Amino acid sequence: MSLHAATQQLIRQVEELSGKPVHVSEDPGLPTMAKMMPARRGAPAHFVSYRPGTQSVDYLVAYQLTFLIRLYSCPEADRKEVTALAIEQQRGIGEMGLAEAPPDFADMMFSRIITQLRSYSVGMRVDQWLWNQVPELRQQQEHSVRAQLKENAQALTPEIRRQFPKRLVDTNTAMNAAYAYVWSVLLDDSRFAIPYKALGYESKANALLATLREVPDAPLHDSTLIQRWADLLGLVGCFHFSPLSPE
Amino acid sequence: MSETPQEVHLSLAEFDREQLPLEQRAFEGDEFRDAVREHLAQQFATEGGAAEVIVTGDRIIIRWMDAKEGQTLTTIGIDYLKAGETEKGIATIKEALKRDPADHKAAFNLGMALTEQGQYQQSMELLERLLTEHPGHAQSWVALSVAQAKLNLYDACVRSLQQALSLDPKDGHAHKNLGALLASIGKLPDALVHMELAVTFLPGDVQAWLNYAKALEESGQSARADPAYQKVQNLDATGNAGKIAEEGRTRIAAQQFHQQGGTKRAIAVEYCLSALQKFEGMPKPEVQKIAFEIAMLGSRGLDLNNPSVQYQLESMPGKFSGLQLLCIQYVGFQIIQPSLDLGFDLSEEYQVALGLLGRCKD
Numbered sequence: 001m002s003l004h005a006a007t008q009q010l011i012r013q014v015e016e017l018s019g020k021p022v023h024v025s026e027d028p029g030l031p032t033m034a035k036m037m038p039a040r041r042g043a044p045a046h047f048v049s050y051r052p053g054t055q056s057v058d059y060l061v062a063y064q065l066t067f068l069i070r071l072y073s074c075p076e077a078d079r080k081e082v083t084a085l086a087i088e089q090q091r092g093i094g095e096m097g098l099a100e101a102p103p104d105f106a107d108m109m110f111s112r113i114i115t116q117l118r119s120y121s122v123g124m125r126v127d128q129w130l131w132n133q134v135p136e137l138r139q140q141q142e143h144s145v146r147a148q149l150k151e152n153a154q155a156l157t158p159e160i161r162r163q164f165p166k167r168l169v170d171t172n173t174a175m176n177a178a179y180a181y182v183w184s185v186l187l188d189d190s191r192f193a194i195p196y197k198a199l200g201y202e203s204k205a206n207a208l209l210a211t212l213r214e215v216p217d218a219p220l221h222d223s224t225l226i227q228r229w230a231d232l233l234g235l236v237g238c239f240h241f242s243p244l245s246p247e
Numbered sequence: 248m249s250e251t252p253q254e255v256h257l258s259l260a261e262f263d264r265e266q267l268p269l270e271q272r273a274f275e276g277d278e279f280r281d282a283v284r285e286h287l288a289q290q291f292a293t294e295g296g297a298a299e300v301i302v303t304g305d306r307i308i309i310r311w312m313d314a315k316e317g318q319t320l321t322t323i324g325i326d327y328l329k330a331g332e333t334e335k336g337i338a339t340i341k342e343a344l345k346r347d348p349a350d351h352k353a354a355f356n357l358g359m360a361l362t363e364q365g366q367y368q369q370s371m372e373l374l375e376r377l378l379t380e381h382p383g384h385a386q387s388w389v390a391l392s393v394a395q396a397k398l399n400l401y402d403a404c405v406r407s408l409q410q411a412l413s414l415d416p417k418d419g420h421a422h423k424n425l426g427a428l429l430a431s432i433g434k435l436p437d438a439l440v441h442m443e444l445a446v447t448f449l450p451g452d453v454q455a456w457l458n459y460a461k462a463l464e465e466s467g468q469s470a471r472a473d474p475a476y477q478k479v480q481n482l483d484a485t486g487n488a489g490k491i492a493e494e495g496r497t498r499i500a501a502q503q504f505h506q507q508g509g510t511k512r513a514i515a516v517e518y519c520l521s522a523l524q525k526f527e528g529m530p531k532p533e534v535q536k537i538a539f540e541i542a543m544l545g546s547r548g549l550d551l552n553n554p555s556v557q558y559q560l561e562s563m564p565g566k567f568s569g570l571q572l573l574c575i576q577y578v579g580f581q582i583i584q585p586s587l588d589l590g591f592d593l594s595e596e597y598q599v600a601l602g603l604l605g606r607c608k609d
Contacts, residue, residue, distance in 0.1 A: 158258035200263030
């Protein structure tokens with residue numbers, strides 16, 4: 001599939017910043033709509049994959065590429081990734097109320113919430129930048145975001161929430177609420193936020209969004225942003241930042 | 248509507264009571280459920296589009312339509328109005344105006360919707376404000392005139408319509424409204440000028456044609472009124488306007504018939520006599536069948552002035568002129584329901600025919 005010129009421009013930008021090529025491919029086995037693996041540990045390229053049949057491919061690829069642009073815009077010493085030691089993971093599992101859950105399930109849930117922490121906080125910077133700077137993809141972005149908002153709203157269903165510990169549910173919902181509030185403004189449709197407000201997540205969402213204003217926008221401060229969210233969500237001490245793995 | 252449905256389910260037990268007004272926070276049972284439903288419905292209404300909120304024993308279900316990408320709030324509201332969901336449309340457009348008070352499209356559509364809802368004063372004030380900033384928007388002058396007319400502000404209404412026509416002389420709706428207004432205050436010659444232009448620019452508008460036909464008839468121009476009524480019948484064969492047009496045509500035919508007098512009236516007497524003889528001894532249900540069939544035929548219009556135009560009935564053999572059928576129908580209804588006003592007075596001809604029938608028997 002040929003990518004939009006704007007996406008190709010982003011690919012070139014990543015390649016110039018990182019010195020490594022970007023390889024975009026389909027992956028039918030992908031559990032999410034798109035995935036990115038930065039070039040590290042000797043990998044010859046950055047791999048961005050997307051699920052075949054996914055709509056808004058250009059936006060999804062561009063979203064992943066913009067994460068890479070932010071990462072490689074930082075001086076090499078400041079390129080950090082989120083990782084968790086076993087002790088941090090155990091702490092996180094406890095904080096999320098997963099201590100009594102089967103270990104594999106608890107590990108998976110912890111991993112997901114840390115991924116959401118990183119991708120939603122910095123992801124809002126990424127989305128905002130794409131919205132403003134790459135209007136060519138705005139229609140795809142809007143389509144994809146609306147689908148995400150709808151999917152997130154389904155997670156409010158009582159049957160789903162009952163399946164998980166309350167602390168995990170609250171952490172996930174608070175981030176989803178922040179996402180809904182941000183897009184309520186950009187899409188000029190406040191209705192997306194109302195269900196979260198009804199369940200009492202407005203103040204937590206606003207606190208998360210306040211960090212986006214308080215922490216400088218530059219990529220260098222992305223780790224600070226993630227940490228501020230972790231503080232608000234009860235995930236302190238559940239992960240740490242380590243230098244991007246050497247090649 | 249270009250929308251996609253959204254549905255969200257929430258646990259009622261998880262609802263944040265602090266969202267409710269202080270006096271409602273301790274509510275329980277149905278009282279609590281009602282408060283939650285009203286609160287959420289209100290939230291949606293003020294946040295850009297109404298939603299259906301259902302609160303069951305333990306669950307809140309919210310359904311709403313999510314506009315597809317690229318649709319503005321104003322467009323969504325207009326779509327609601329077009330779909331007949333006026334309250335949702337008004338709430339949505341009000342929200343659009345709140346966000347952008349300069350959105351003249353929103354103001355115009357809200358003004359019209361308020362008028363439809365009977366909120367004439369609000370509509371007038373809104374449209375007057377709009378026209379202060381956009382005096383060149385002809386359609387808004389027309390919309391304003393409708394609200395003014397409803398408030399009996401006829402002079403202002405005429406001025407608004409004249410303003411609309413000075414901006415757009417081909418605005419059929421402005422001609423139509425101005426014509427109707429002038430006719431209502433007795434200025435028929437002026438009204439007819441605008442009504443004629445209205446049907447020129449709105450050739451498919453039933454009401455414009457009906458106004459025009461009535462005004463022509465009222466001003467004594469029956470020959471021109473009849474084809475205008477006929478146009479109404481063609482456009483609205485089964486509706487109320489069509490019925491009014493049929494009555495109008497019958498009136499005109501009767502008038503012409505009585506004006507012509509002489510030979511034609513003598514012919515009518517002959518037809519009535521023939522009908523009386525035909526119906527003599529006939530059971531009433533059969534008479535009724537014939538009379539009703541003629542009435543049905545007449546609803547599509549009978550040509551009373553041209554005897555070469557012939558009609559056939561299923562209930563009675565032979566070929567008949569329009570006047571002949573009318574006479575048969577008149578006599579038939581005198582037998583089955585004499586109190587019914589058919590709109591075409593043949594009572595004199597009928598009485599003469601009755602007299603002649605008596606003499607024939609003698």
